[in-house]
Amino acid sequence: MVPDYTTLIEPVKNRRTFEEVSDKLKELVFNGTLKPGQQLPSEQALARLFAVGRQSVREALRILELSGFIKTRAGTRGGAVIEGTMLSKMTGPFLDTFKFHKVSLEDCINARKAIEMSVLEFVIRSADDTDIENLRENLVRAKSRLASGNSAYEENIDFHRVLARASKNYTFCIVMESIMAVFADFKSRALDVRTEQSKKIIEGHEALVNAIAAKKKKLAIELLEKDLANAKMIVLVNSE
Amino acid sequence: MVPDYTTLIEPVKNRRTFEEVSDKLKELVFNGTLKPGQQLPSEQALARLFAVGRQSVREALRILELSGFIKTRAGTRGGAVIEGTMLSKMTGPFLDTFKFHKVSLEDCINARKAIEMSVLEFVIRSADDTDIENLRENLVRAKSRLASGNSAYEENIDFHRVLARASKNYTFCIVMESIMAVFADFKSRALDVRTEQSKKIIEGHEALVNAIAAKKKKLAIELLEKDLANAKMIVLVNSE
C-alpha cells in the first residue's frame, strides 16, 4: 500500500518567473477575462503589474505568441492582441514533431485516409445547408484560382478543412488542420502541381459535395476514397 | 491571368533575431547535426557565435524548449540538451487549442472512438510480438498500481498510447498522444476514479490484447468498443 506521492505533492516553487506570467495570462484568456481582439498592456506596464522584469514578460509573451494566444506588433498603438483562433498555430508543433521523428509521407497519407473516412461519416450525419454552402464556396475559390492560371493546391487542401468543420466536431477540425499542415508544408518545399491535376481534384470535390448534399453515403465514401487516392498519387510522384 | 504574388514574393527582412536563431537551431536538429542527448553551448557562447545579444538567444531557447526540441538545466554542466522525443510537448498546444475553443468532452470522446477504431485495424494488420509484449507490460504496471491501492488511470491512458505505437504508423501516435492528453488533463483537474472502475478497464484491456495477439479482428473491435463505452461513461459521469 504505497501512497501516490507524485500526484499528491507538487514542487513548492520550482516554477520560473516567465512561466508564472504566461500561465496567469493564459488563465485570463481561458476564463474569458481577456477576449479575442483585446489589447494587452505594454511590456513595461505588464512588468510593473506583475512586479517582474521586462525580460520575464517578453519570454512569457514569446510563449503565448508561439502557442497562438496572441500576436504582437511593433510601433505606436502596437503591442500584444488576443487572437480569435488558435487553429493555425496548432500546426507548427505538429509539423515539428512530424519532421523530428521523420515520419514518412506515406504513413501520414494512410492515417489521414483512415481519419477522414470517419470524418465523412460524421459529415453525412450532421452537415447542414450552411456547411454545403461553405464547401461550394471553396469550389468557387478553387476554380477562380485555376482560371487565373495558378494551381489550386492551397484551396484543395482547404477543402478538407472545411469538410472537417462540417462534421460539427471541433476535435476533427484540430486533427485535420494538423495533418493538412504536413501537405501544405510539403507543397511549399517541393511540389509543383499541374493545373490539370488541380482541375481533376476540384471535379472530384464537386461530385463529393453533391453526394453529401444528397445524403448519398455510399457514393460519398466511394468518391472520397477516389479523391484521396488521387491526392496520394500526386504527392508520392512529386516526392521522388 | 493574375500572377500569384503572395507566393512569389516574400518579406525581405521582417524576421526577428530570435526567430532566425531558433530556426537555425531547429534546422541543425532536423538535418542531424545536433543529435538527441547532445549539449548546446552556453547562452553566452551562442550569443557570441550568432553575433547577437543574450536576450535574443534566450527567447530562441524558450521557443525551442516549448516546442520540445531542448530541455534546460541550471548549474555547472547545465545548459540546453537536445531532447530524444517531441511527443510529450506536442500535447501542450493541442490542449490549449482544445480549451481555447471550449471543445466539449463528448465531442472529444466521439472523435477519439472513431480514430482509435481505425488505429485498431492497423494494429491487427501490423502488430508483432514486441508490440504484444509492450501491451502486456502495460497491464502488469496497471495491476501493480492497483495492488498498491491507487487507481490506474494514468496507466490505462498509456495503454492507448502503446496501442497506437503498435499500429506502426507514427502519425497515429502523434494524434492519439494529443487526444489522450485531454483525458489526462481532465483527470488531473476533476476525476477521482474508483479502483473498481480501474480494475474493470484493465480486464477489458487484457481481453483486447489477447484478441489482438490471436488476430481475432471482429472480437477485438467489439472489445475496444466496449472499453471506449466504459471510458466514456466514467468520464461523463465524473464531469457533472
Add this chain to the structure above:
DNA sequence: TCACATTTGTCCGTATGTATC
C-alpha cells in the same frame, strides 16, 4: 512631408540562484 511619441526589438552590465566538482 515631416517630426514626435509610443511600443517592440535588441544589447549590455550586473546580481542571484542552482547544480556540479
Add this chain to the structure above:
DNA sequence: AGATACATACGGACAAATGTG
C-alpha cells in the same frame, strides 16, 4: 565547504517600427 559555471532575472539604454499630429 568552497569554487566554478551555468541559467535566471533585473534595470538601463538605444535602435527600429509604426501610428499620429
